[in-house]
Amino acid sequence: MTVPATTEIRFAQHAPTSFFPVVDGQIAPGGIPIGRLAERVGRTPFYVYDRAAISMRVQSLRAALPAALHLHYAIKANPMPAVVQHLAALTDGLDVASAQEMRVALDTGIAPQRVSFAGPGKTAAEIRQAVAAGITVTVESALQLEQAVAAGEALGVRPRVAVRVNPAFELKSSGMRMGGGPKPFGIDEAKVPEVLDRVRADGAHLCGLHIFGGSQNLRAEAIVDAQQKTYELGLSLLRHWAAPVEWLNLGGGLGVPYFPNEHELDLAPVAANLHRLCERAHADLDAPLVIELGRYLVAHAGLYVCRVLDRKESCGQVFLVADGGLHHHLAASGNFGQVLRKNYPVAVANRIEAPLDEVQTVVGPLCTPLDVLADRMMLARAQPGDLIAVFQSGAYGPTASPAAFLGHPAAGEVLV
Ligand SMILES: Cc1ncc(COP(=O)(O)O)c(C=O)c1O
Structure with missing residues (x-):
């Protein structure tokens, strides 16, 4: 031809x-x-x-990353129940983005405190379902916090919340940016101390902070830079909180190659930086760091x-x-x-x-x-x-x- x-x-x-x-x-x-x-x-x-391809990806990540780092799966990347079931057993937690995803996560039998619920638009009913189930509501506005607190009062439980922070910096070279500048995601970093004061005044349980800068990034140095800044930001906000938390979620953003001229992410610098940050987190916070990955765990499979x-x-x-x-x-x-x-x-x-x-x-x-x-x-x-x-x-x-x-x-x- x-x-x-x-x-x-x-x-x-x-x-x-x-x-x-x-x-x-x-x-x-x-x-x-x-x-x-x-x-x-x-x-x-x-x-x-392919189940084996998913398992191999998690194994190779675990081998490179610090043992203390918690690995969460964002099920929006692939919410097929059998895939979620498989990954629930291999990871430390699941991130969900709707009541439907919440059901898929809970159907795996996972402990609810290992599930977090993020998203800029949650209905009051979804927030109530999450609080009732004992899931961590990642609040992305003052109103979401109010609704979580109200749900806790109505149900007679102490709501588990995390605060999603919109950082002032962005994750450079990302396919999609979810932080830096005006964004519907999370609460601007400058306003977070006020919201943390509200969490304390309302008696909610603060599990941690969630700072997700962007996704689909193939440049290791951009991911390292963002994780570094994210850690410093999280640390300074948690100094304001001045009480223990269960974790600090640094987001994810690890990309996969889709197109000609794209190559697999070089994990070594990302892993080396996370080793350093986990040691610091142990000393500074006495709490684990979390990364939250979607496509990196499943796209190739x-x-x-x-x-x-x-x-x-x-x-x-x-x-x-x-x-x-x-x-x-x-x-x-x-x-x-x-x-x-x-x-x-x-x-x-x-x-x-x-x-x-x-x-x-x-x-x-x-x-x-x-x-x-x-x-x-x-x-x-x-x-x-x-x-x-x-x-x-x-x-x-x-x-x-x-x-x-x-x-x-x-x-x-x-x-x-
Ligand atoms: C809060 C949050 N977590 C995790 C992810 C998953 O991103 P990725 O599949 O690129 O890892 C996204 C993507 O939009 C997200 O918004």
């Missing part, structure tokens, strides 16, 4: 496939060749998450799998029309906060060892030019019936996509 001169080839497929074994020339999550897995699931499209329905050519370009797309995987289509669309790593999953010999564009079934899973990528030549896999798909997949758009069936989800 000759490549039209105007075609820019974007090719990024191989590195992430190494997270999965290959069996019989097919990508094989959990050791099951993808064709057989599709038969077992009974339909396409589906997401498959997930594949989105859809089937080629049709193959056609238009003006010299080959299109593979698949049964899945934007409605299940908004991020891979380039419409989840990206400014410029770039290809996620994609492969023809049942021909994983075949030569990459044709430039093909994988589109979904929706009637919109936005429904693209791979734009002019060099892939193994595919036919109707073949399976397309999108790698790095274990986070912000189905729950971050407009599943109802055009009324196609929802994607299946399996953990193997």
Whole structure:
């Protein structure tokens, strides 16, 4: 096949496939060749998450990070109950962002004091549910604190609260910034002492401070810089509090590579800094530090799998029309906060060892030019019936996509 001169080839497929074994020339999550897995699931499209890949990620993190550091999973990244159940056993706590996520967390059997509930917009009813369950409400405004206190009074319990701080500095080079400057998240650092006084006056139990600067950062030095500043800020605010706390949550932000030219985060400097900070926290606060990770624990462990329905050519370009797309995987289509669309790593999953010999564009079934899973990528030549896999798909997949758009069936989800 000759490549039209105007075609820019974007090719990024191989590195992430190494997270999965290959069996019989097919990508094989959990050791099951993808064709057989599709038969077992009974339909396409589906997401498959690999339990061993998640466990290995947690193990390698634990090996690098200080033992005293608490590792929390932000379940918004992947709230599939089986995934949350798996991670509840491997981590020290779960962060939830809604009553639904709270239920998923509690269904794992986790002790409620290991669950924290963050989010800029909580209803009074959600706050009451959290207080009733003994979950820590991460208050993001004076009103949320009032509502937690009122819920505690009504229920006859002392509410567990943490205060989310909006730091004055930002996490540089982050895909998404949740701190620094005017933000709806948390309480501006300058106003936190006043809120801490309110916590004391109202008799609530302060578990700690939560300072989450941003997410999807691949630059270790930016993460180190933010964690350093976050620690200093937390320490100075806790000096004002002048009483023990259970923990100080430094946020997370550890990113994963999605696109060509992106590389795995260099964990060594981040880990070295956290070793230093944990020693300081032991002396300064006598309380553990927490980091809160979402995608870093699960993104690599997930594949989105859809089937080629049709193959056609238009003006010299080959299109593979698949049964899945934007409605299940908004991020891979380039419409989840990206400014410029770039290809996620994609492969023809049942021909994983075949030569990459044709430039093909994988589109979904929706009637919109936005429904693209791979734009002019060099892939193994595919036919109707073949399976397309999108790698790095274990986070912000189905729950971050407009599943109802055009009324196609929802994607299946399996953990193997
Ligand atoms: C408070 C909070 N915690 C954790 C996360 C998870 O971020 P990531 O999946 O990038 O680790 C987010 C992301 O929006 C967040 O807002």
